Amino acid sequence: MKKNRWIQVLATKNEIGTLLPLVIMCIVVTLVNPNFISFSNLMDIFRTTSFYLIVGAALTFLLVASDLDLSIGAVTALGGVACMFAMKAGVPAALCIVIGLLAGAAVGIFKAWIIVDCELPALIVTLGIQYAVNGIVSITTKGMSVSGATEGFKVLGQGRIFGSVYITIVIALVIAVVFQLILSYTKYGRSLFAVGGNPETARLAGIPVKKRRREVHILVSVFAALAGILMASRFASAQTTAGSGTELTVMAAVIIGGTSMFGGSGSVVGSILGCLLLAVISNGLVLIRVDSFWQNLIFGVILLISVAIDKYRQKLSSAA
Amino acid sequence: MKLKKLIGLLLVSALVLTGCGSSAEEPQATTEPAETQENTEEETEAPEPAQEENAEAAETSGESQDIMFVSIVTGGVAWGSAQKGFEDALAEIGWTGQYVSPTTPNDTAGVITLLDTAVTNKADGIITVILDTDQATDVLTKAREAEIPVVTCNTYTTEELQDCWIGTDPVNMGVTQAETVLSYLKEEKYSSFDHVTACYIQTTLETETQNLQYKAFCETIQKEYPDATLIQEECNSDAAVASDKLAALLKSYPDLNVVVSQDGYGCPGIANYVESENLSDKLIVVGIDDSEEILNYVTSGALDCTIAQDFYKMAYESVHYIKDIKEGNKPAFANDSGTIVIKEGDVEEHLKILEERGLL
Numbered sequence: 001m002k003k004n005r006w007i008q009v010l011a012t013k014n015e016i017g018t019l020l021p022l023v024i025m026c027i028v029v030t031l032v033n034p035n036f037i038s039f040s041n042l043m044d045i046f047r048t049t050s051f052y053l054i055v056g057a058a059l060t061f062l063l064v065a066s067d068l069d070l071s072i073g074a075v076t077a078l079g080g081v082a083c084m085f086a087m088k089a090g091v092p093a094a095l096c097i098v099i100g101l102l103a104g105a106a107v108g109i110f111k112a113w114i115i116v117d118c119e120l121p122a123l124i125v126t127l128g129i130q131y132a133v134n135g136i137v138s139i140t141t142k143g144m145s146v147s148g149a150t151e152g153f154k155v156l157g158q159g160r161i162f163g164s165v166y167i168t169i170v171i172a173l174v175i176a177v178v179f180q181l182i183l184s185y186t187k188y189g190r191s192l193f194a195v196g197g198n199p200e201t202a203r204l205a206g207i208p209v210k211k212r213r214r215e216v217h218i219l220v221s222v223f224a225a226l227a228g229i230l231m232a233s234r235f236a237s238a239q240t241t242a243g244s245g246t247e248l249t250v251m252a253a254v255i256i257g258g259t260s261m262f263g264g265s266g267s268v269v270g271s272i273l274g275c276l277l278l279a280v281i282s283n284g285l286v287l288i289r290v291d292s293f294w295q296n297l298i299f300g301v302i303l304l305i306s307v308a309i310d311k312y313r314q315k316l317s318s319a320a
Numbered sequence: 321m322k323l324k325k326l327i328g329l330l331l332v333s334a335l336v337l338t339g340c341g342s343s344a345e346e347p348q349a350t351t352e353p354a355e356t357q358e359n360t361e362e363e364t365e366a367p368e369p370a371q372e373e374n375a376e377a378a379e380t381s382g383e384s385q386d387i388m389f390v391s392i393v394t395g396g397v398a399w400g401s402a403q404k405g406f407e408d409a410l411a412e413i414g415w416t417g418q419y420v421s422p423t424t425p426n427d428t429a430g431v432i433t434l435l436d437t438a439v440t441n442k443a444d445g446i447i448t449v450i451l452d453t454d455q456a457t458d459v460l461t462k463a464r465e466a467e468i469p470v471v472t473c474n475t476y477t478t479e480e481l482q483d484c485w486i487g488t489d490p491v492n493m494g495v496t497q498a499e500t501v502l503s504y505l506k507e508e509k510y511s512s513f514d515h516v517t518a519c520y521i522q523t524t525l526e527t528e529t530q531n532l533q534y535k536a537f538c539e540t541i542q543k544e545y546p547d548a549t550l551i552q553e554e555c556n557s558d559a560a561v562a563s564d565k566l567a568a569l570l571k572s573y574p575d576l577n578v579v580v581s582q583d584g585y586g587c588p589g590i591a592n593y594v595e596s597e598n599l600s601d602k603l604i605v606v607g608i609d610d611s612e613e614i615l616n617y618v619t620s621g622a623l624d625c626t627i628a629q630d631f632y633k634m635a636y637e638s639v640h641y642i643k644d645i646k647e648g649n650k651p652a653f654a655n656d657s658g659t660i661v662i663k664e665g666d667v668e669e670h671l672k673i674l675e676e677r678g679l680l
Contacts, residue, residue, distance in 0.1 A: 035571040044567040051560065131423060143395020145588065147613045158596055231560060235592050237613055239559045240396070241585050286568035292553050293525055 011317040014258030014265070017310025018273040021302065022280060029284035036287050043166060045279045050172035051227050052275035056250045056257075057172075057179040058223035060271045062216045063254055064183070066196035066263025069217065070126040071111065072224045072250060074133035076243025079104045079225025080232035081137050084146035093153040097229055104225025107133060108218035116213045130247070137240050147237035157233030168230050175223070180268035192216065196263025253278050256306050277306065385444035387417035387642060389635065390434045391473075392449045393425035397584045397611040398631045401679055402473060405632035406447065408677075409639035415444075417639075425557075428452045435459045438468075445469045445642035447635065451528075453477040469645040471638040474629070475529060479653050483645050486637050486655040488629040490529040494536025496627060496659050497580050497606055502544055504604045504624055510577075513604075516541055516548035518578035519569050521562055521586055525554045530582050537580065549573065559589030566593050577603055584609035587626070591617035600624075610660075612680060615667045625663045628670070632677055633657045 010016050029036045055072055062069055083100030087093065111129050115122045159167045183189035194202035195212045203209045224243065232238040257274030259266025281302050285295045389406050393399050403419045410417045422430020428451050438446050439462045446463060450456045450472050460481040463470050474487030501518065504510055520537060522530040538550050551569065555562035562583065570576055579594070581587040587607045591614070594605055600621045607614050607626035617623045634657045641651045662670050674680050 033572060035574075038571065041568075041571045044564065044571075048560075048564050138395055141395070143393070143400050144397065144611060145613050147616070235559050235563075235588055237588065239585065239588070241557050242560070244558060245556070282564065283568045286553075286565060287572045289572055292551075 008316060008319070011313045014267060014313075015270045015273055017313045018257050018270060018277055018306060020309055021306045022273055022277045025277070025280050025284055025302065029280070029288055032288040036284065039164065041283070041287070043164060043169070045276070045283050046169045047166045048279040048282065049272075049275045050166070050168040051231065052246075052250050052253055052278065053172040053176055053272060054168075054227045054230065055220070055224050055246065056254050056271040056275050057176045057268050058216075058220045059250055059254050060257075060259050060266050060268050061179065061183070061192055062220050063251075063259045063261065064196045064263060064266045065192045065213055065216045066199070067115070067122050067213060067216065068126065068251070068261075069111075069220050070123065070247050071107065071129040071133060072220065072247040073243035073245055074130045074137070075104050075107050075221050075224040076228035076231070076246055077137045077238070077240055078107065078133050079228030080238035080242050081141055081146055081228075081240065082225075083229045084148065084232050084238035085140070087150060087153060088146065088148040093150050096153070097156075100225050100229040100232075101222055104221045104223075104228075105218055107225075108221030109214075111221065112214040112217035115217060116210050141238075141240050143240055145235075145237040145239050146232075149233060149236040153233050154236050155233075157230050157235070168234070171230070176268050176272050183266075183268060193264055196260075196265075198264070249278060250275070252303065256303065256310070258310065385415045385642075385646070387415060387445040387447065387639060388434075388438040388441075388443040389417060389419045389638075390431055390438060390446065390448040391419060391421040392427075392431060392451065394419070394421045397609045397614070398629065401631040401677070402635040404677060404679055405634065405636035406639060408632075409636045413639065413643055415639070415643075426451065428455055432456060432459055435463070439463050439466055442466065443468060445471070445639075445646070447471050447473060447638040447642070449473050450475045450477055453481075457481060469642050471641045471645075473634045473638055474631075474657075476654065484641055484651045484653050484655060486634050486641065486657050488659055489654075489656040490532035491536040492656060493627070493629070493659055494533035494538075495540050496661065497533070497582075498537045498540030500606055500625060500627065500661055501541065501578050501580065501604055509601070510604060513577050515575065516545040516578055517551075517573050517576045518548065518580060519551040519553055519566070519573070519576060520580045520582060521553045521555050521565060521590065522582035523554065523557055523586070525552065533582065549575075555583050555586035555589070557583055557585040559586055559592070562586030562589035563593040566590050570599075579603055579605045581606065581608050584611065584614070587623075588613050588617065591622040595620060595622040610662060610670060610674065612671070612674075615662065615671060618662060618664055619667050621664070625661055628660045628662055630657045630660065632679070 035041055059069065059072070079100040082103035083096045086096040086099040091099065107129060111126060114120050114125050155167065157168060161167060161170060183192065191202070191207045191212055194205065194207055195209050199209050228238070228242055231242045253274035254271045255261055256277060257270030259270060281299055285298060290298060387410065391399055391402065394403070406417065406419055420434050422434065424430060431449065431451070432455055435446065435448060435456070436459050439459060446468055448470065456477060460470060460477060464481065470482040472482055472485040476485035505513055518541065520534050522534065534552055541548050541550065551573065553565050553569065555565060562581070566579060579590060581590050587609065590605065591607060594600055594603060605623050607617065607623040610626060610628035614623065614626050618626050637655065637657070644651050671680065
């Protein structure tokens with residue numbers, strides 16, 4: 001009886017659906033290859049996670065508010081390219097970062113206006129923006145990477161704190177913590193849940209629904225651009241393929257982390273676990289020497305199992 | 321509100337159109353010989369006055385041909401060079417042409433659609449990249465029936481479906497990569513290496529020509545190192561994925577001592593990881609392609625060398641093959657464009673060649 005109560009209490013936690021497969025995966029990989037839990041490997045995993053998470057944290061806000069964005073990958077490339085073009089022109093690094101972020105913000109503002117004010121479907125609008133932004137990146141770069149990063153700029157993506165922890169991991173963690181605090185403990189965070197849960201009720205309760213939706217759309221684009229800037233710093237050049245396909249990967253991570261696709265519920269902690277799970281699967285499959293031809297299949301199966309566990313958890317939670 | 325919606329819809333349509341044109345629209349602009357003349361000033365094969373004469377002669381005699389290059393992607397190290405080679409050859413002969421590619425890179429169905437358009441519009445010649453022969457059979461048959469010469473770049477189908485092809489011979493490429501690795505193993509720097517554990521990081525595992533290259537690479541390595549451990553991985557043209565894969569492989573195979581990159585976008589990710597982790601003395605790293613960024617990694621020592629495929633030559637020669645076919649001189653079916661192994665000492669000279677071709 002007591003055991004059942006524990007299970008039911010655990011089932012009320014959204015993050016359990018991700019945590020469980022994550023823990024199982026970590027144990028299995030460690031048993032096969034103990035190198036998995038070596039400090040350097042964990043740092044590699046966290047670094048991969050950090051790029052997903054920077055976008056994932058902002059995307060959690062967007063999904064909580066019941067919206068979506070397929071232009072994330074393209075804006076990631078744009079952020080990096082805009083930043084590196086400025087750097088190549090001799091602009092100071094700090095200002096280049098601002099330029100990259102502004103490029104993301106410009107796309108975000110435009111996107112928000114079309115989706116929220118013109119009331120066009122986010123799916124097709126963000127898809128259109130994805131193509132357009134990719135087009136801008138292709139036209140301006142001719143498909144070539146933009147190099148010329150200064151030593152100072154490279155520190156952001158390649159530097160380590162205490163000689164071992166990548167700065168990008170710290171940046172991602174700070175962003176995630178701040179976002180979780182906003183979501184859980186502020187009026188703003190609660191208003192997002194209200195907007196995503198029932199926009200009409202939210203409006204009647206005095207919440208500026210359109211304003212909130214605009215804000216989260218801009219937020220996602222700005223953070224996608226930030227991820228692109230950090231990637232450019234990591235590779236000392238802006239890759240035109242940076243962020244390609246990220247939109248679906250990050251969205252999958254956030255949803256697996258317990259954020260509802262239909263809005264109204266979710267957490268950044270869950271998104272952290274979702275991003276971590278994806279990074280662990282990618283890293284773990286190589287570490288346990290799974291044939292590369294099998295990796296995609298196993299990756300997909302593990303994701304499906306995670307979703308199934310989460311569904312089962314929800315059922316238990318409702319029963320409780 | 322209706323007005324807002326209308327404006328929004330128009331803007332989205334414009335954006336989609338801009339995006340769709342990202343890879344196709346810009347290059348679709350007709351390549352006017354006169355415009356590209358300036359860029360070919362330094363081409364030794366065809367001096368400027370000769371090109372002008374050719375162009376004028378072609379135009380006045382009404383022989384000017386319109387060639388369509390249906391590629392898999394626009395821009396980038398490889399196909400950006402191909403487009404330049406295509407344009408330079410057209411300018412030299414005095415023909416016009418269009419370089420097009422699907423909106424989504426490597427989209428086989430998109431390539432077929434563009435080929436259909438080329439055949440329907442009765443292009444005078446087609447240069448293309450065929451990733452899947454089965455899918456292309458129908459459209460290539462139509463081109464054959466319409467008597468449109470077809471030359472493929474870096475891929476090929478059968479002699480029944482096309483006139484000829486030029487590109488990196490996949491087997492030769494794999495052998496070159498393996499021989500390059502084997503030659504490094506004999507150097508003093510790597511004399512302590514008594515085994516081979518190599519990873520081969522390619523674009524995708526479904527890329528047929530890369531699989532052929534990998535097979536040839538394995539066979540050549542195993543002749544000298546029968547117990548070699550060889551690992552095939554993919555990076556989906558993503559530098560971050562390539563870097564992460566290498567990091568994980570080094571944990572999985574601590575004795576890994578050879579890395580071969582077969583993707584121009586993934587290569588900087590590999591080189592960057594090698595550089596940041598100070599692995600250049602522990603790994604033999606063979607890169608691919610010859611972008612300025614990759615050549616800089618060769619100079620810095622993160623890459624021992626890079627093997628460049630001559631995409632410029634592929635496209636340049638393709639135009640000339642079409643000219644030969646039209647003049648009744650059928651070229652050989654298979655033509656190897658060769659590869660160039662660029663080591664640290666060769667970088668400067670290679671950069672000059674790229675500059676001369678207007679590729680920097």
